[in-house]
Every structure is written in structure tokens, then in C-alpha cells.
Amino acid sequence: MKPELTSLLEKYEERILGQKLNVRLLLASVLAGGHVLLEGVPGTGKTQMVRTLATLLGGTFNRIQFTPDLLPSDITGSSIYNMKEGTFETLKGPIFSNIMLADEINRTPAKTQAALLEAMEEKQVTIQGETYSLPDVFFVVATQNPIEYEGTYPLPEAQQDRFLFKLHINFPSLEEETAVLKQVISREFSHSDDQQVLDMETFLSIREEIQQITLSDSIMDYIMQIVRKTRESDSIRMGASTRAGISIGKAAQSWAYLNNRNYVTPDDVKMVTKPALRHRLQLSPHTELEGSTVEQIIEELVGAIPVPR
Secondary structure (H helix, E strand, O other), X not given: OOHHHHHHHHHHHHHOOOOHHHHHHHHHHHHOOOOEEEEOOOOOOHHHHHHHHHHHHOOOEEEEEOOOOOOHHHHHEEEEEEOOOOEEEEEXXXXXXXXXXXXXXXXXXXXXXXXXXXXXXXXXXXEOOEEEEOOOOOEEEEEEOOOOOOOOOOOOHHHHOOOOEEEEOOOOOHHHHHHXXXXXXXXXXXXXXXXXXXXHHHXXXXXXXXHOOEOOHHHHHHHHHHHHHHHHOOOEEEOOOHHHHHHHHHXXXXXXXXXXXXXXXXXXXXXXXXXXXXXOOEEOHHHHHOOOOHHHHHHHHHHOOOOOO
């Protein structure tokens, strides 16, 4: 692992307390070129987690507050007529950034949510029939509140599948939460800011190194066994897609890189499987009535598959 990335991870974990695993998974996702869905109650530091990552990476950052009256053009941009020049001009929207935070994405209608689909999958945006490419490093983090569903628009399965991970942001421990309080108060008085650790050129070179991480045939077979098992289980109404298998493979490569290895192990696959599948599976009605959760079913399925040597 490059020294710059080691330094970034250290500073990231120092800045975001009580979320060590989620911080590493979020970084693994952006290294893998994926997108993340963050779910947690208000006030748990979701926005700060994303903003800090953008600062450390040295990338551009935009935040969009999703509301019921938000339009697709508010995200992608629009074309306007310049009366002085007598020509049409394209005003690019906030989606043209390295890291974009879609805050409370389930509070806007499906038409506006769909504006993210082309961008997340194709890394391009169409404005008035013209196609514009997004930056090489383009990372969407969407948040949603799990306790308020009145007046919300649940994400369609097709859009949830675009996210590499779904991460649950829980409350930190008492010691960690006390440390957060001390950190925030001291920063307010010192007026210190997070500093850039990487640049986009270095970050892209790290991505190229990650693509060279060895993913053996036995590990790829292991990943596909997990994916296919979700389609065969009676506990699951809708199993994982082929994209899910690709996501697990890429995320496992990033996780191996963060652990200073040039090959993927079964433990890497197990580590990323739960966040990669929890938003892609739909439980059957009888399983939900029994009180089982998606997390439990994933653990059972992965536990039933022989681990390759």
C-alpha cells in the first residue's frame, strides 16, 4: 500500500471516531470505483464522514439536499439562453464533482432519483441531448434515514443495485462518543482544518495497482457460489444479480490492498459480502414472519459454502 494511502487512512480514522470499520469500507468502495448507500439516524456524522474523505483525497465535493420538489436538472444541470451572446449555454449541475453526497435520497420522487442512474453506471450525463463525461474519480454517497418513512420514496431495486455497499451507521460507544465531543469542541477553538493527503493522479495510480490484485479462479468460484446460493435459497424472494458478484470481487481486491496483500483471500470476500448484499436481497414473506433479518440469512448462506484452500 502506498505511503500516501496509509497516511490518509490514519488521518481518516483519527478524524472520524467510532466508525473504524465503516471508514475502511467507505474507502474500499471509492478505491473499487463503486458507490455507497449510508443508512443511519440523524446526527451520527454521515455528512462529516463523506466531506472529510473528499478533503483528504483532494477531490471536489458537492452536497445535494434531496427534497420532494427537487428536479432532475437540479442535479445534472440545464441549458439556458444567453441573450447577450445569442447562444445557448450549458450550466453543469453539482453532479460534476469527484465526490457527491445525495443527502436523504429517499425524500425525492423516483423521477429525480433516476437522474442519478446514468451517472452512477455510465459516468456520463445527458443535458438537452448532449452527453458530458464525469470526472475519472466519481463517487456517489447517498444517505437515508431509517426511522422516518412518512412522505418518503423508497429506492427502487434497480437503483439500489447501483450501490456497491450499504453501510449502517450506528451510535459509537460511550468512550468514543465522549472523544467525539472533545474533538469537536477543541477544533472549534483551534479553527484547524483537515488537510489534503492525496491528489487525483496518485489516487488513480492506486486504483491501477488494485486492479492488479490477484483474484484466483478458486476465489472467483467462491464468490459465484455465494451469489448463486442467494438465488436458490427458500428464504430469499429475489437473489443477487451478476453485478453483485462483480461488486464483491472488486471490493475484495480493495480490502486486500488496504491490508497490504497482493492477493484476495476468502476472509476478504467474507468481510465485504454482507455490505455488498444486504441491499440487494429481498426476503421471502415466511422468512420475514419468522423474524429473520437479511444479515442473518447472509451469514447462514456464506457459512454453508466450503471455503477454498
